[in-house]
Amino acid sequence: MNQSLEAARLDKLASFRILDTPAERDFDALTALAQRLLDCPIALLSLVDGRRQWFKSAQGMGHVRETPREQAFCAHTIYEDDLLLVEDALRDVRFGDNPLVRGDPRIRFYAGVPLRPHSDGFADDLPGLGSLCVIDTRPRRLSEDQLAILRDLAALANSLLRAHVSAEEARDLAELAEERANILDGQHRLLRQAEKLAGIGSWRLSLDERRMEWSEQVYAIHGLPVGAMPTLDEALDFFAPAEAVRIQDRLARAARLGEPFDFEAEITTADGRHRRVRSVGEIEFRHERPAAIVGVFQDVTERHLREEELRHSASTDSLSGLPNRASFEHRFAESLAAAEGNAEPIALLLIDLDGFKAVNDSFGHAAGDEVLKEMAAHMRVGCMANAFPARLGGDEFALLVTRPRDCADLENYVQKVLDRLQVMVRQDGEVRRVSATVGAVLTDGAILTPVELMRRADLALYQAKRHQRGSGRIFGVDAPIFRANVSAN
Template structure:
């Protein structure tokens, strides 16, 4: 047995420590799938014909897959990882038949699913943190098959080039300054691959990222081809700054101009997402990053990257709208109400205005469900929600808290001059009859109201006080309303409130 020198152990330990530190600094582990990385493994599988293609990152105790195709799991223990051998050697690893290789023949990934036979992996390297002199292997771009195979030289060259593309994608995360240089490097790699595979030309378009440069002396812009494509204009000379800003709506234009000015004044990089209209007048959402380019200690230009993120933005907006909208009634959800009322409370205090919250509970709603079915109950909820969106309430905010409970936030100063009359009108509007097969049930609403102000200065206190007023109103007479702090009951359709002593519970 060969004895390993303790000095060699120290070198290996330092190498692994630096490698793991670099991997951690990139923030790649356990991140969601990204279409740029997914596109690379799809191309690797499609163009080589192997069943599995992976971008694998080797962590301390596991290998985790940043991108995968043909495999269901997201990670495996490091002790079973073929990729760990390629990382340790910092070199290409080819295993024509794992069952005949002493290193892997008893490996659970060979003896069981996914039944690895062939493996080829190319190390993916990144620059060690705080230095440009050392590139460390983070993982591999690899292809796997369940049939023993001899590697094709053309396939290996393709994997090497695709591994370089993965490295370029990772490197763009480090800083906006290096993003331009790495984008050019990626473009050169793509052009090389395009001579062999036309499909690979789609990769940059799939990323939808371009680069730009703004010279400070004359405000002239230089754009990469993809930046022109995002703008919807032919490739040509850069536009002056004032013309380039014309693609942005006024608010977005101000954001971009302010960001550019701040970076030029302070040297701080910027990263903004704004609205954008291309040359065809089509709406887009774009992300722009930039920082200063220095020459002998003097700023000479702004450099950065430009990305069309419309699809992602639209998806996020759709998800946000769905989360903020009650599915049944199509008015605001409880979550949206919580956000809105907190902002409104701050604005109300800041503007010295009044605000009131109405907690609305439907009477006899359970009986509707029990006697006529949940479809009838659902219709009652939709009707009540629609009435809370009536024209005279257009400046109010209505939401469904859940079940048969609604809330109405009133900040319309004209309506608030006579809150009792509004409550009386609402009690009338929220009366509804349900009938079927000779049976009829009358649904009404009981309301508890609370003014914002004094000790009532947050959402929780507003809701608690309104709920207490609602409880008192229900205890005395369903289909009525009470305002927290006032000993009077409000009935439907009455101009004046009814003193409690005249109401028989």
């Protein structure tokens, strides 16, 4: 026996994955047909491995499913080119002493055709995997027609073996597909959970059909039940009209230029809530041409609110609730630049509180804090409602006035501020009055820096304090300004 050929034969046999498999109706029908057509009591489809012959199908063998290889007639058949024919086993030197001849099933006649089904990766001329054979307990001969029938049935057996391995491979593929489907379904469940946890959904817009596809979380963000997919126009209706136009432009640029985008905007959900969302998109290519725009959609409302709170906290005086010095300086610089570009006036008022220290000393800092809060409240209403107030520190405030009519009559405006900024504090039968002194400056068309304007307003404030606390002074104007209910004396 050529060991390398035998090893290759056994590998080929293993590749069919048929040894020790259950009975199959097609194989049993084949051996039953051989039994009837050739009028033999026994018909077998046997497969020969390294130590035995195993019957995939057997007619007339009772419950016997295998025999030792060294006793098997088929172990000889697998090396034949065409078939092995033994008309009288007792007279054949190869089989006369075989236990299967001398004992049950008392074989006297044997005819078998080797089975060599094609298998990719293996030579077709390897020794057979087994045989299709018929057996009789008496000597006999087969006609040429009967031998042709046996060969035809063996060819059919080869086809059944190939069909078996194809079915096994199909089952493997089905199992693999099911396994992958289960994995994919599990991944999708995890993705949906992750999307829900992060407030992120995915979307796709096909460029040919202009059809939207949303994940479950995108529906949730819009306040919609999962169901019919909205059109692009319906999706854009959740945004303000101007924002919808900008989004259409982004989509067009992405489709035309392959330009990705990343933006945040406000939407009004189907149930009337206002949400801040972030949308990120990029082109999906198919066959080297743009096929769709894909991206993610995230509810960033909470993050946006936290950022706004942080910005507000960083720019707001915690006690008064007014903008702080840093915020005021930023706003002052922006407003001054805009005013110079538009040739519009700006007025700056610096405000010190009079009597504030006496309240702190007499009634305590808690009372002083209440004075600051009340003064801040006054700066948000009345004549100051259209100005930008800020607390610079301690009892120092600033007021940025940009409304043209207030700037045009700045003296009257300062008098209204003096009238408004008054607080009476009563405690334990004592009364303290807190008022304001104001220094103001008006831009006169000259290009001035914020520092210079602050310097001029501060100088005006100093002059007002020297003249009389509770009064006001405009830089460059000699006449002081008093509250309406206070005389110049």
